[in-house]
Amino acid sequence: MSEPIRLHENGHTVSNIPLANRPTAPKRDEVELRFSEQGVAELEALKSHYPTLKACLLPALWLAQREYGGHLSPEALAEVAFRLHRNFAEVEGVATFYTLYNATHKPGKHKLELCTCLSCHVNDAPKIRDYIVKKLGVKHGETTADGMFTFEEVECLNACDRAVVLQVGDQYHGPLNEAYIDKLVDDLRASEASTVVQMAGEVVKVQLRSGEVK
Amino acid sequence: MAEYKLLLEHTNDPTFRTLEGYKRLGGYQGLPKALSMEKSTIIDSVKAAGLRGRGGAGAPAALKWGGMPKEKKNPHYLICNADEGEPGTFKDKQLLEQCPFELVEGMTIAGYAVMGDVGYIYIRGEYVDGARALRAAIDEAYANNLLGKNILGTDFSFDLQIHMGAGSYECGEETALMSSLMGERGMPRLKFPHAPFPVISGVWEKPTLIHNVESYCNVPYIVDRGAEWWSSLGAATKNSRGTKIFSVSGHVNNPGNFEIEFGTPLKDLLALAGGIRGGKLKACIPGGSSVPIINAEMVDRAILGYEEMSEVKSMVGSGGCMFFNEHTDIVKFIWRTCVFYANESCGKCTPCREGTRWLVQIMERIIAGKGREGDKELLLQVTSQIDGRSFCPLGDAASWPVMAAIRVFPEEFDYYIKHGRSMVGDPELVGALA
Ligand SMILES: Cc1cc2nc3c(=O)[nH]c(=O)nc-3n(C[C@H](O)[C@H](O)[C@H](O)COP(=O)(O)O)c2cc1C
Ligand code: SF4
Numbered sequence: 001m002s003e004p005i006r007l008h009e010n011g012h013t014v015s016n017i018p019l020a021n022r023p024t025a026p027k028r029d030e031v032e033l034r035f036s037e038q039g040v041a042e043l044e045a046l047k048s049h050y051p052t053l054k055a056c057l058l059p060a061l062w063l064a065q066r067e068y069g070g071h072l073s074p075e076a077l078a079e080v081a082f083r084l085h086r087n088f089a090e091v092e093g094v095a096t097f098y099t100l101y102n103a104t105h106k107p108g109k110h111k112l113e114l115c116t117c118l119s120c121h122v123n124d125a126p127k128i129r130d131y132i133v134k135k136l137g138v139k140h141g142e143t144t145a146d147g148m149f150t151f152e153e154v155e156c157l158n159a160c161d162r163a164v165v166l167q168v169g170d171q172y173h174g175p176l177n178e179a180y181i182d183k184l185v186d187d188l189r190a191s192e193a194s195t196v197v198q199m200a201g202e203v204v205k206v207q208l209r210s211g212e213v214k
Numbered sequence: 215m216a217e218y219k220l221l222l223e224h225t226n227d228p229t230f231r232t233l234e235g236y237k238r239l240g241g242y243q244g245l246p247k248a249l250s251m252e253k254s255t256i257i258d259s260v261k262a263a264g265l266r267g268r269g270g271a272g273a274p275a276a277l278k279w280g281g282m283p284k285e286k287k288n289p290h291y292l293i294c295n296a297d298e299g300e301p302g303t304f305k306d307k308q309l310l311e312q313c314p315f316e317l318v319e320g321m322t323i324a325g326y327a328v329m330g331d332v333g334y335i336y337i338r339g340e341y342v343d344g345a346r347a348l349r350a351a352i353d354e355a356y357a358n359n360l361l362g363k364n365i366l367g368t369d370f371s372f373d374l375q376i377h378m379g380a381g382s383y384e385c386g387e388e389t390a391l392m393s394s395l396m397g398e399r400g401m402p403r404l405k406f407p408h409a410p411f412p413v414i415s416g417v418w419e420k421p422t423l424i425h426n427v428e429s430y431c432n433v434p435y436i437v438d439r440g441a442e443w444w445s446s447l448g449a450a451t452k453n454s455r456g457t458k459i460f461s462v463s464g465h466v467n468n469p470g471n472f473e474i475e476f477g478t479p480l481k482d483l484l485a486l487a488g489g490i491r492g493g494k495l496k497a498c499i500p501g502g503s504s505v506p507i508i509n510a511e512m513v514d515r516a517i518l519g520y521e522e523m524s525e526v527k528s529m530v531g532s533g534g535c536m537f538f539n540e541h542t543d544i545v546k547f548i549w550r551t552c553v554f555y556a557n558e559s560c561g562k563c564t565p566c567r568e569g570t571r572w573l574v575q576i577m578e579r580i581i582a583g584k585g586r587e588g589d590k591e592l593l594l595q596v597t598s599q600i601d602g603r604s605f606c607p608l609g610d611a612a613s614w615p616v617m618a619a620i621r622v623f624p625e626e627f628d629y630y631i632k633h634g635r636s637m638v639g640d641p642e643l644v645g646a647l648a
């Protein structure tokens with residue numbers, strides 16, 4: 001794979017996954033099944049929502065992201081592959097396509113996803129970005145040394161009326177200013193739960209339900 | 215013209231999100247009516263109303279409804295496209311969060327009309343709040359025999375499922391959405407004329423009706439109040455009926471969603487959003503990042519309607535309307551647009567995968583002050599090789615903003631290339647003009 005293209009401003013790269021970050025399949029006999037009992041039951045329920053097993057892949061990855069503490073490690077992908085009778089490469093291919101799955105790097109406890117897309121861009125998102133980068137000392141795609149925060153620049157979060165917008169877990173924040181960010185970062189530092197895991201849990205929750213599928 | 219609130223009429227009332235409140239405020243009038251009608255009569259009235267898809271392209275809804283097989287050999291699926299990802303658009307978000315029953319009722323009526331079995335609502339992963347509100351509405355509908363088996367005592371049964379996306383703009387494209395729903399990467403599938411329409415062979419190769427959130431939300435009103443009444447909205451336009459929700463953002467004083475009748479002048483929309491802030495109006499992207507940019511003079515004469523917008527060489531699109539003041543650096547803005555498309559290109563076809571990255575490289579060279587003579591022409595050449603040659607419309611959509619910006623603001627590109635900096639706020643230029 002070629003070098004990612006470095007873009008003009010401060011490390012915002014067109015999303016190429018560095019080769020070193022690509023998940024590789026664990027050896028067959030090393031796959032350890034770690035889904036909780038509840039997780040297994042939820043996966044069973046999800047299966048009834050679709051006419052094919054394969055269609056459970058996206059929900060199953062959300063589920064795995066919750067079960068594995070926010071990181072779709074190669075082991076997590078292997079377990080999903082095992083439970084849905086897919087091969088590893090297929091699961092890896094799907095997991096790395098979508099930006100909300102953390103399959104290429106282990107995220108911090110909280111992911112700060114800052115929108116720098118069009119409406120936010122003209123509302124000075126680059127300034128807000130520089131502020132966060134300086135405050136946390138990490139650039140796009142990096143995690144702080146204490147494992148607390150991952151910072152990412154993302155495309156439109158579609159809440160442009162609140163530009164500049166930041167997503168943390170299932171919460172949108174905006175319009176942002178420096179004081180808001182200071183307080184948010186302090187609050188997150190003090191909080192117990194990981195917003196990355198919490199969000200995956202919420203997604204699983206809204207997908208689970210009763211309806212019969214023909 | 216003022217706002218005309220049809221779908222968004224009750225957004226200030228939190229009880230509208232509950233079954234009790236929705237019914238009290240006029241909801242669930244359409245479904246019982248529909249269930250007592252012939253299926254073909256419902257399709258005819260959607261046709262008579264002139265409902266056009268609100269997802270971007272504005273295709274007549276009745277074409278899809280009427281195209282679904284009349285005889286049932288396989289399950290029929292419905293999909294609601296709630297993957298809203300077009301930069302500048304946030305109407306579906308509000309509909310999901312504040313008017314979830316409109317969507318549930320609309321999809322149920324559509325399901326009845328086309329003999330649907332299951333409806334999947336594909337919501338982008340980020341919209342957890344919207345998904346929660348919709349979940350609650352679906353659960354309440356099940357508990358009250360408005361979904362599930364034998365709805366309202368009839369022999370019609372229908373299920374609704376929420377399916378969450380996981381971060382990909384391309385999954386808003388309908389065939390890519392189906393790939394994603396089937397558990398694959400969000401890459402588009404072959405289309406007509408190489409493959410049948412989704413109404414014949416869609417998700418799981420079964421007949422599939424797919425619409426945007428706002429399209430479905432209009433259905434209960436068409437059935438309940440009649441096609442004639444509904445199509446009286448927007449009657450001043452050539453062929454755009456009903457209301458449209460525009461998401462207004464950028465440099466405006468009061469950003470937000472505004473529902474207007476088709477035929478409203480664009481400048482009235484700007485006035486509704488509190489007018490421009492921080493300087494004079496310079497440019498506008500009326501319908502989401504994919505549609506061509508227009509200048510202040512065009513904003514002045516543009517009328518919001520599918521055909522009407524072509525007078526200013528732009529489009530209604532998804533209704534993501536962004537206004538920009540005079541201090542906006544158009545070249546830099548277009549660079550950011552190019553980054554968006556390069557990031558979101560799914561990589562399936564070469565013109566888009568490579569072309570979007572080339573556009574970024576050229577744009578980045580220009581704004582870094584290293585623009586070369588002929589770069590403007592080079593941009594046009596690359597865009598013309600993406601446009602019409604890509605597998606899906608994302609490629610076209612990536613090229614149009616660049617083409618339009620060069621057409622409408624050529625002097626900004628020329629200045630950047632010649633002087634290595636923006637003409638916006640350039641002190642030397644200001645001095646020269648003074
Ligand atoms: C790249 C791309 C992204 C799209 N994103 C969306 C979207 O987020 N929401 C949507 O409703 N339609 C989107 N569309 C349009 C859909 O392909 C499709 O036309 C629409 O869902 C049909 O619904 P309608 O008939 O109600 O307009 C997108 C199209 C393309 C090419
Ligand atoms: S135009 Fe091609 S590469 Fe671009 S999103 Fe569509 S299929 Fe993918």
Ligand code: FES
Nearest residue numbers: 115119120157160
């Ligand atoms: S551009 Fe930031 S939310 Fe839309």
